Amino acid sequence: MARKVLLAEPRGFCAGVEMAIKALTWMVRIFEPPVYCYHEIVHNAAVVTAFERAGVVFVNDVADVPPGAPVMLSAHGSAPDVVTMAGERAAVMVDAVCPLVTKVHHEVRRMASEGYDIIYVGHEGHDEAIGAVAEAPEAVTLIDPSWGLESFTPAKPERVALLAQTTLGMYEWEGVLDDATATYPELQTARKSDLCYATTNRQTAVQRLAEQATLILVVGSE
Numbered sequence: 077m078a079r080k081v082l083l084a085e086p087r088g089f090c091a092g093v094e095m096a097i098k099a100l101t102w103m104v105r106i107f108e109p110p111v112y113c114y115h116e117i118v119h120n121a122a123v124v125t126a127f128e129r130a131g132v133v134f135v136n137d138v139a140d141v142p143p144g145a146p147v148m149l150s151a152h153g154s155a156p157d158v159v160t161m162a163g164e165r166a167a168v169m170v171d172a173v174c175p176l177v178t179k180v181h182h183e184v185r186r187m188a189s190e191g192y193d194i195i196y197v198g199h200e201g202h203d204e205a206i207g208a209v210a211e212a213p214e215a216v217t218l219i220d221p222s223w224g225l226e227s228f229t230p231a232k233p234e235r236v237a238l239l240a241q242t243t244l245g246m247y248e249w250e251g252v253l254d255d256a257t258a259t260y261p262e263l264q265t266a267r268k269s270d271l272c273y274a275t276t277n278r279q280t281a282v283q284r285l286a287e288q289a290t291l292i293l294v295v296g297s298e
Contacts, residue, residue, distance in 0.1 A: 082289055084281040090274035092174030093118050096151035099172050103146055104130045107168070112141045114162060115150040115203050117172065121297045138162050146170075152203035153177035155210030176242050176272055177204060181211050183266050187237040188212035192264060193230035195219050197252045198241030205241050221248035225255050236260040240270040245279050 089097070096117050103111045109131025116124050116134055124134065138161045141147050147166040149159065153173045162169045173181075187194055194216045198205035209216045217228050221244065230236050238256050240249055249271060256263050285292055 082285055084278065084285055086274070086277050086281060089118070090174075090272060092151055092176065092272075092274075096148075096172035096174070097123065099170055100127060100132065100148050103148060103168075103170060104132060107146045110145070112145050112147040112166075113150065114138055114141075114147060114154060114158065115152060117148070117150050119297050138165060141165050148172055150203065151177070153181060153207035155207050157210070158207075173207075174242065174272075176270070177208070179268075180208055180239055180242060180266070180270050183237075183239055183270075184208055184211040184216060187239070187264065188215035191232075192235050192237040193217070193228075193232065194237045194239060195225070195228055195252070195256060196239050196241070197221060197244060197249060202241065204243065208239070208241070219252060221252055225252070225259060230260075233260055234262045236262070237264040239266060242270055242272040243275050244271060246271065246276060 100111070100113060100117050104127070110133045111131060113127070113132055113134050115136065117127065128134070135141060138147070138158055141162070143165050144167045146168045147162050147170075149162060149169070149171045151172050151174050154162075154171070159171060184194060184196070188211070192215065194212070196205065196209055196216050196218050198208070198218060198220070200218060200220055205218060209218055219225060219228060236256070238253065282292065
């Protein structure tokens with residue numbers, strides 16, 4: 077039996093996730109079920125299960141949404157063709173993308189239009205990374221933090237940019253940033269950090285807990 081339980085502070089959902097959850101809750105109350113959602117609204121099994129019980133159907137392909145049905149796009153951000161198709165099929169389409177992810181998508185488009193080869197630091201297969209890379213696939217190379225830059229060969233070393241998945245840990249991002257800065261002295265990055273401050277703050281809180289606790293329990297999905 078634990079004699080003392082410590083709670084991380086801050087903890088819980090960020091503002092972007094809360095916004096997405098509130099938006100899907102609104103859709104469930106307004107429209108007759110089923111309401112469709114492209115990808116899990118957030119990576120949290122308890123939240124997803126609660127919405128499924130309320131009549132939400134989560135799909136991995138917009139083509140699975142019946143024409144005329146209401147649909148929401150998840151907080152992780154979607155590829156441009158997904159957004160277009162959802163708008164064409166749905167009676168009502170709500171894009172619940174996190175504002176910070178939208179900023180990264182904008183940076184991808186801007187840097188690609190200016191002729192940069194873009195290093196996108198993220199996790200292969202993650203919904204957010206898939207959506208961001210799809211904004212300019214011909215200009216973006218996905219680099220997992222554990223890979224390093226060995227697989228990246230730019231056409232013009234003086235025209236290289238660096239962007240990141242918003243939910244990376246600082247320990248993942250900083251190593252790639254240091255290597256890219258050393259390799260490409262004219263490296264371009266976003267004017268404001270791509271990393272989500274809420275995520276970073278929560279990761280810092282876990283590090284602080286690790287200095288005090290003998291066991292840390294994380295409530296969430298794998």
